[in-house]
Amino acid sequence: MLLHLDRTFESADAEAEHRIAELYREFGGPLLRHIRRSTGNDLQWAEDVVQETLVRAWRNSARLQWEPGLIWAWLLTVARRIVIDGRRRRSVRPMEVEAPEIDVLAVPDGAERSLSAIVVADALRSLTEEHREVIEQTYLRDRTISEAAEILGIPPGTVKSRLYYGIRALREVLRDKGVAG
Known part of the structure; x- marks a missing residue:
């Protein structure tokens, strides 16, 4: 059976x-x-x-x-x-990945940013006082064209013109230093 x-x-x-x-x-x-x-x-x-x-x-x-x-x-x-x-x-379950090599891992330390700030500050010193003032008021102090004009005691159109030519001159200086492309 x-x-x-x-x-x-x-x-x-x-x-x-x-x-x-x-x-x-x-x-x-x-x-x-x-x-x-x-x-x-x-x-x-x-x-x-x-x-x-x-x-x-x-x-x-x-x-x-x-x-x-x-x-x-x-x-x-x-x-x-x-x-x-x-x-x-x-x-x-999270996706498994290989652990990165410690030697290859980039750790931001702010050195590049500090170096860039030094280079830009040096380039700004090479500009005329009028160009440096409008760049400082608008870019570095984050003011509008009207606010910069009032502080500097010049018309807004003059601020715009100086800003345009100041930025061009700053780019030229930075290009000569090999910083900007």
């Missing part, structure tokens, strides 16, 4: 394997295409989802209804749930 039961299980397993092979031939390609869209076109992830879906179909083969429309709907549902579970897992 026990031998007969073993043959029954053996034939059930063989039948399930045959059905799964059939299932893969018929639905493997369409399922992979469908799942690739769900995985953001990640082929490796999509292949893993298809494989896991077919493994679950094999595990549940005794309970499945093998009509093409019903099995396709079941496969899509299972695959969608696997993708959702994968997204949840990925969102909970």
Whole structure:
């Protein structure tokens, strides 16, 4: 009697394997295409989802209804749930990256900014007093043209003109120093 039961299980397993092979031939390609869209076109992830879906179909083969429309709907549902579970897992666990090399890691220390400030201050000293004053009032003290004109006691049009020519002269000095392109 026990031998007969073993043959029954053996034939059930063989039948399930045959059905799964059939299932893969018929639905493997369409399922992979469908799942690739769900995985953001990640082929490796999509292949893993298809494989896991077919493994679950094999595990549940005794309970499945093998009509093409019903099995396709079941496969899509299972695959969608696997993708959702994968997204949840990925969102909970941060992406693993290699630790950066300590020697390569740049640490901002403000030296470049300080050096730039020194170069610009030196370039400003080479300008005429009129140009330097309008640049100082508008750019360095963040005043409007009208405010700078009032403080300097000159018309706003003069401030604009001096600012235009002062900036041109400043760019020229910085270009000569090799700072500006």
